[in-house]
Amino acid sequence: MAIFKSGNPTLSEKIFNTTLSDQQQGVMTARGAMNKFGFLFLMVIAGAAFNWHLYSQGKGATMMPLMWTGAIGGLVVALVITFKRTWAPFLAPLYGLLEGLFVGGISALMNDIFGQKYPGIIMHSVGLTLGVAVAMYLLYNFRIIRATEKFKSVIMMATAGIAIFYLVTWVVRLFGVQMDFMMMGNGSLLGIGISLFVVVIAALNLIMDFDMIEQGAEMGAPKYMEWYCAFGLMVTIVWLYIEMLKLLSRLGSRD
DSSP states (O other), rough: GGGGGOSSSOOHHHHHHHTTTTTOOOOOOOOHHHHHHHHHHOOOOOOHHHHHHHHHHOOOOHHHHHHHHHHHHHHHHHHHHHHHHHHHHHHHHHHHHHHHHHHHHHHHHHHSSSHHHHHTHHHHHHHHHHHHHHHHHHHHHSSSOHHHHHHHHHHHHHHHHHHHHHHHHHHHHHOOOOGGGTTOOOOHHHHHHHHHHHHHHHHHHHHHHHHHHHHHHTTTTTHHHHHHHHHHHHHHHHHHHHHHHHHHHHTTTOO
């Protein structure tokens, strides 16, 4: 069905179509998915608070390995969940904790770097991320923004383009080519423009994520898909926060 097109690769028509025959444990509900997202959000906060505390206590030598463990481990767990959706109830909380370690570590570093120039960067990033998420939910819930076919196609292409651009940027850096406008804290207009564009696309991905959760519940997807959808939504929220942090760091560098 065409309605199941999402820019988030963890949420797609195929995901739901391959699970409709596995409903022995009950069926998915939108409320259940959002409740589980709330639990994952608490896991992220717990991991972030722990790593932030380590850094604030001068234990950077411990915080840094945990941050990279969270980044790499979170990616591995995300890939496993994507291909083994029935494992989502067990692995999604682990993903939340790992992402929390990464988010807490990178936030502590950014707070230290921009502490004097932009002392409120972390709180502003968190507040804006939550504000955007709530705004997107309300816009979707009241059908002010609709996940039409054209809307989905545009966001899908934009998301894929961003992924390819980031991959190319990472590859050229391996060969010693530095793209300064992509660095956090670079206040060039090009860097700010790119960050703003990515933030907008990440925010609009939330519309499609909410639509996917609602449609999955209407199709009667199995109960474990609540965890999977909560995980997919958390992927977008973490992405949005990191991009918001980049944007504010670049804006702050121009002051």
